[in-house]
Amino acid sequence: MTSPILITGAGQRIGLAFASHCLEKGTPVIVTYRTRRPAVDTLEKAGARCIHADFSTNEGVATFIDQLKAETSTLRAIIHNASDWLPESPDTAPAEVMAAMMQIHTMTPYCINLACRDLLERSETGADIVHMTDYVVEKGSAKHIAYAASKAALDNLTLSFARLLAPKVKVNAIAPSLIMFNKDDDEAYRAKTLKKSLLGIEPGESAAVEAIEFLLNNPYITGRTIGLDGGRHLV
Numbered sequence: 001m002t003s004p005i006l007i008t009g010a011g012q013r014i015g016l017a018f019a020s021h022c023l024e025k026g027t028p029v030i031v032t033y034r035t036r037r038p039a040v041d042t043l044e045k046a047g048a049r050c051i052h053a054d055f056s057t058n059e060g061v062a063t064f065i066d067q068l069k070a071e072t073s074t075l076r077a078i079i080h081n082a083s084d085w086l087p088e089s090p091d092t093a094p095a096e097v098m099a100a101m102m103q104i105h106t107m108t109p110y111c112i113n114l115a116c117r118d119l120l121e122r123s124e125t126g127a128d129i130v131h132m133t134d135y136v137v138e139k140g141s142a143k144h145i146a147y148a149a150s151k152a153a154l155d156n157l158t159l160s161f162a163r164l165l166a167p168k169v170k171v172n173a174i175a176p177s178l179i180m181f182n183k184d185d186d187e188a189y190r191a192k193t194l195k196k197s198l199l200g201i202e203p204g205e206s207a208a209v210e211a212i213e214f215l216l217n218n219p220y221i222t223g224r225t226i227g228l229d230g231g232r233h234l235v
């Protein structure tokens with residue numbers, strides 16, 4: 001039996017692209033979504049098990065883990081993709097911003113990884129955890145301080161879970177910078193952002209899909225972070 005891959009926050013963009021890629025290859029997937037977008041219906045029709053999950057509270061995370069365990073006793077991989085990009089803002093108390101960022105990027109993967117250890121260890125074809133972090137882990141961000149800190153904590157979880165779960169489960173992170181613009185990004189922002197990397201392109205979801213696939217297929221990488229950033233650190 002092929003164990004399914006769990007992808008969090010797969011209702012759009014990178015998570016959706018990786019889920020679609022898996023289904024095209026015949027790999028079973030369980031995806032979580034918070035907002036029911038038309039793409040979730042499409043994934044379901046293509047064979048994905050789609051579970052509504054809101055990770056903004058510990059109760060929401062615990063409910064999801066119970067639902068997941070009712071669906072499957074084994075997992076080939078967990079892709080921690082769900083994310084929010086809250087900026088610091090005069091409208092929101094700093095403690096609220098930090099709590100929300102730590103909840104989605106650190107608390108949620110931490111609880112899911114610990115709860116799913118036995119599911120991953122039952123996979124007969126190897127097992128992986130992939131944490132989607134961010135380039136800002138190494139540089140910080142003046143406008144997204146809590147976001148950057150929470151992704152840095154997620155990056156650190158990569159090290160601890162790699163130690164804990166070896167040799168049965170490999171645990172790695174992918175740290176993207178620009179993969180794809182948001183719909184409402186204007187031309188000036190796009191031009192400025194493209195200049196931030198050596199390669200100067202918007203690579204699209206496929207670059208992230210290939211990086212995840214590479215980590216799942218490679219037998220000798222664990223506890224590492226792959227920079228997916230067009231050489232941004234050299235500009």
Ligand SMILES: NC(=O)c1ccc[n+]([C@@H]2O[C@H](COP(=O)([O-])OP(=O)(O)OC[C@H]3O[C@@H](n4cnc5c(N)ncnc54)[C@H](OP(=O)(O)O)[C@@H]3O)[C@@H](O)[C@H]2O)c1
Pocket residue numbers: 008009010011012013014015033034035053054055056080081082083084104132133134135175176177178179180181
């Ligand atoms: N795209 C890029 O250029 C880029 C750059 C750097 C890092 N990354 C990282 O790569 C990953 C994928 O990026 P993306 O741009 O494809 O992400 P995205 O479009 O922001 O999608 C993330 C998904 O996470 C879900 N989510 C957010 N908060 C949640 C919560 N509390 N509970 C449950 N689900 C929640 C969202 O659900 P809703 O649909 O309800 O909003 C959304 O569909 C993320 O981890 C991101 O930080 C991406």
